[in-house]
Amino acid sequence: MDHDANVKHQNDLINQRLTWLGTFEGLLFVADHYAEHPILLPLVGMVIALSVDVGIRAANNELTRVNAQAHKGWKRWLMPGVAIPKIIGAAWLLILLRVLYYRYR
16 A cells, blocks of 8 residues: 555544544433433443544554654644544543442442
């Protein structure tokens, strides 16, 4: 695969994984309001965010290998494919902590 095709492929993988994240997480955030299993829901949300993050990290590693990252250094951490899964995972962690606090206080 030539350089440009590889870069496009890796970016397509990142976009695909962000779409998965947005779809699943959107449904889970809505379901959280009506959940019968308040601990299970944030755990599933965190695992989905982690799974998407791992896939995006693999694509970003390939983009770094072929010297095709849009940003380097600290700006790389602000890219949607890097930041969003971590932010979503942190949000689910906070929801889980809130559920545990109110359930076991």
